[in-house]
């Protein structure tokens with residue numbers, strides 16, 4: 001233990017904050033790392049180029065082109081990230097062998113066996129997502145389509161994904177969060193807003209009518225405000241999603257890129273926690289729109305983390321990251337985003353919430369402001385460095401040299 005850590009610990013202690021407790025709480029809080037940062041959301045099923053109103057921009061060399069490369073890259077990133085991690089997969093990352101190929105409505109557990117082996121060997125949990133975009137049957141509406149064949153195709157896909165999620169949970173001994181997100185929307189002012197939403201509701205009901213183990217598979221539904229090319233109407237809006245999730249006893253998922261620019265998820269979380277047993281989050285960084293930039297150690301990320309901690313919700317909030325930046329080294333993108341999320345959680349664990357609550361009730365807003373501002377320049381970095389050391393990952397910027405070496409030795413050799 002460094003002298004700096006011991007001194008920092010004492011400074012926090014004087015504010016009534018138990019640093020060791022904060023560290024051990026963080027150690028048990030899982031952050032789910034999304035596989036799709038590694039290959040610009042391409043996947044392995046070759047079903048279609050990226051669609052659904054989301055976009056990766058940039059052409060940094062060395063993206064993963066197959067399962068082995070993606071797994072190697074994930075491994076590289078995991079070595080540099082402290083704390084408890086999970087991996088979040090999309091259905092489009094199915095691994096087909098011996099020339100076999102099935103469409104998305106026919107995927108099975110065996111197509112994810114290699115991922116399960118990967119996760120098992122590393123002691124990771126897996127989360128999952130149906131991939132309802134980048135496919136010929138997702139050129140228009142999907143689960144809300146007027147075409148019954150299209151709806152049925154995606155219903156079968158989601159049900160297949162529930163089976164696969166069940167397989168993940170059984171094999172890995174940890175529940176799998178399965179997130180349904182559809183891109184469905186319209187570019188211009190609709191002639192009918194109600195009917196697609198009604199069809200979406202009925203499709204979801206049909207998906208959930210299957211028999212599955214609700215202890216193993218935590219189904220959640222992600223809302224959105226708009227997508228590129230679908231600016232005027234979004235079927236799976238926030239209101240739709242919250243109402244649907246509440247009435248069907250599934251989880252709502254809030255992605256902090258999916259709201260109007262002055263709305264913040266940090267403010268929504270306490271309201272959601274009063275009505276839902278568990279809430280799922282995609283933490284991202286929207287720059288002017290749902291741009292999915294790498295997560296920073298910025299005010300909103302810290303505020304989201306503070307809400308999770310101060311509302312005693314570390315076991316009720318299931319947190320994953322969701323960004324895809326192709327303009328920078330993709331492994332560095334994962335490492336920066338994941339380390340920042342962990343940092344934000346640690347920062348949030350080092351706050352005197354009881355005192356802040358008491359001060360608020362007493363109307364002492366001056367002292368609340370003073371404490372929160374002073375804490376910004378507390379020796380947080382010494383606690384973070386100690387946390388990295390205990391997790392045997394590089395301290396401060398030392399991880400970057402490992403990424404650069406991997407770039408030279410591995411990424412640069414990819415065509």
Ligand SMILES: C[C@H](O)[C@H](O)[C@@H](O)C(=O)CO
Nearest residue numbers: 036054129181255290322
């Ligand atoms: C690839 C993801 O599932 C996707 O980003 C979704 O979660 C989303 O946020 C769409 O905007």
Ligand SMILES: [Mn+2]
Nearest residue numbers: 222255282322
């Ligand atoms: Mn998302």
